[in-house]
Amino acid sequence: MKNVSIDTITQAFLDYCGDDTDPRTMFVLQKMVEHMHAFAKETELTHAEWARGLKFLTDAGKITDDERNEFVLISDVTGMSSLVDMIGSQHGGTSSSVLGPFHSVGAPLLPVGGDLKKDNDGTTVVIEGHVRDIDGNPVEGAVIELWQTAENGLYYSQDGGQDDFNLCCSMKTGPDGRYAMTTVKPAPYKVPDDGPVGELFRATGRTPWRPSHLHFIVQADGLKSLVTEVFANGDPYLDKDAVFGVRSDLIMDYVETSDLDALPDDLEVGRDVTLPYYKVDFDFTLVSEPN
């Protein structure tokens, strides 16, 4: 196009692309560019503002390494990660929530009732529940992965003082679909705020804190995998989770009790439970894979 103008540039972009471009790729790019251009026009974006935006991305690139990805964090704190999660979720099952950057493949397999707490400091949490399908039938052989912070608010991968895979495990349900384990209550923590995202937070008066949560992935043959988080009722950051992860069906009561009779019979390490401890019951409902 020899005379690109404000009114023709979006069409020019589309016209530049070849006819044999993958149709889905073309559709996604079309919508992306339509929204980028509409954003610039509606804001009458200035050179200086756009240069600031490009510096934000350039700075994000500089602070990104194998351990930390600022682009994922930007996605998280703008709600994009959470939105894409929700768009991809089937209705009827347990809500999904953000995966986050701290999942590690290969956590050790614990038996049902196993001990994840080991010698970690903090109040004991006994969490148990069932994995069921949408009709309420128990799911045998479902694989649950759990990962969480220690009491200091750090995941093992962020903290040289923790063993590899500390407070991370996988667990396979038996015929009754049940899982159970001992752990500690995770702490609220801040998302990294020493980079561009931190500047954004400070410019907009936002808090970088996430409410306390346990991460879960639940997978079973023939059912849609679930990536989610379970939050603690009463947490001060439930209403302003920096990454928009909270759903009402993912908020659990951490019931404080000293009743040792309430402990599951198969709990491996009942003897190490601190008193009082927290009892959490949480069931997962998985929907069928879409055909």
Next chain:
Amino acid sequence: MKNVSIDTITQAFLDYCGDDTDPRTMFVLQKMVEHMHAFAKETELTHAEWARGLKFLTDAGKITDDERNEFVLISDVTGMSSLVDMIGSQHGGTSSSVLGPFHSVGAPLLPVGGDLKKDNDGTTVVIEGHVRDIDGNPVEGAVIELWQTAENGLYYSQDGGQDDFNLCCSMKTGPDGRYAMTTVKPAPYKVPDDGPVGELFRATGRTPWRPSHLHFIVQADGLKSLVTEVFANGDPYLDKDAVFGVRSDLIMDYVETSDLDALPDDLEVGRDVTLPYYKVDFDFTLVSEPN
């Protein structure tokens, strides 16, 4: 917000921001997030697609260094740089066009009629014209900067074989508002296509080529600075400039001639003009600074 949903997440983002956020910042962020979220919803963007997008940005960060900024290139090839240019341009003067990444501050000052060609290979171009205000009055003391590629399609900053500031100069107009210089015809060139932008080009059947062009910045007291480019009529890439820079008033005829009498009298190096040479006449019109 305890129960963020597809329908409430955009408002949740706005609610998270403090009341004392700078109003313009808040407006730009609001529009940015509204368009990002609408993009995800309209495309029903999948996890895998969004992960691909974040990898694209992560890869852009990896290939970006002090010499090369892939984010600026993404802005260029999506039309954002050009669109922001056009939004910021005043009507009535010479069209603006993209600055690009190859402008260097501090190019040597040539007298009017000076020689920029020196010992560069290529067909001689004699370019001259006037800087005028919107009423047609000559602008005295306007400072013109020109930069361009050599015949190999590379700017000096990309090419160890060229001297510093090769084919870059500044020039100050006299009372008649005139500029004139000898140079060579710049070559079409490809934008860098060995990174994420190259992948985008290949996925969409786009060409990375830019038509041949001379870059200009024209500045004068009391008038709005102009950043623009001048293209060669007949160039094979005029209709598909990878960065959307072409405007019809920026396409010039490179008139081939062997008529030495057509050379400006003040041309320093008329003796070195190859025959035939190209004569280009291009006038700049600057608009007043907005009050």
